[in-house]
Amino acid sequence: MFDIGFWELTIIAVMGLIVLGPERLPTAIRTIRGWVRNVKQFSNTVQTELKEELRIHELHDNLKKAEQQGLKNLAPELQESVDSLxxxxxxxxxPYAKDTDSTPKVTESEVKNDK
Incomplete structure (x- = not known):
């Protein structure tokens, strides 16, 4: 990524040891490691969201093309997009489908007993 070799890392470590001292150097390394981890996580999240947005845009374009063709005799990629949608x-x-079997059934005898 940054094209840093072994000798460059060694010089950075020696400079950090001289500037920070042996007591504060481990804490500084942990802090920097946390920053790098957060930046990588943010980068992965942004990359995933961009891929998903591009996929949605592609599906939207394919759906427009399919509607223009009347949803008949579609190319395989268009048919795949329509099926995916x-x-x-x-x-x-x-989750919003009504399940008729789960509704309780009330008989006339139950209604008379409640009165």
Whole structure:
């Protein structure tokens, strides 16, 4: 990434030892390591979000093309995008689907008993 070799790292370590001293050097190294970890994590998050946004944009464009063709005789990549969007829509609607079997059934005798 920065093209730092062994000798450059050695010089940085010696300078850090001279400037910070042996007591504060481990704390400084841990702090820098934490910063680097946070920057990498942020970078990975941004990269993942950008890939997802590009994927969504591509699916949107493919859906527009498919609608222009009337959703018939689609190219394989367009058909795959449409199928992917349909699957995502079904998955999103699944928690909201009404389950008729889970509704309690009330009989006339229960209604009369409640009165």
């Amino acid at each position: 349909k699957a995502a829509a079904e998955q999103a609607n699944r």
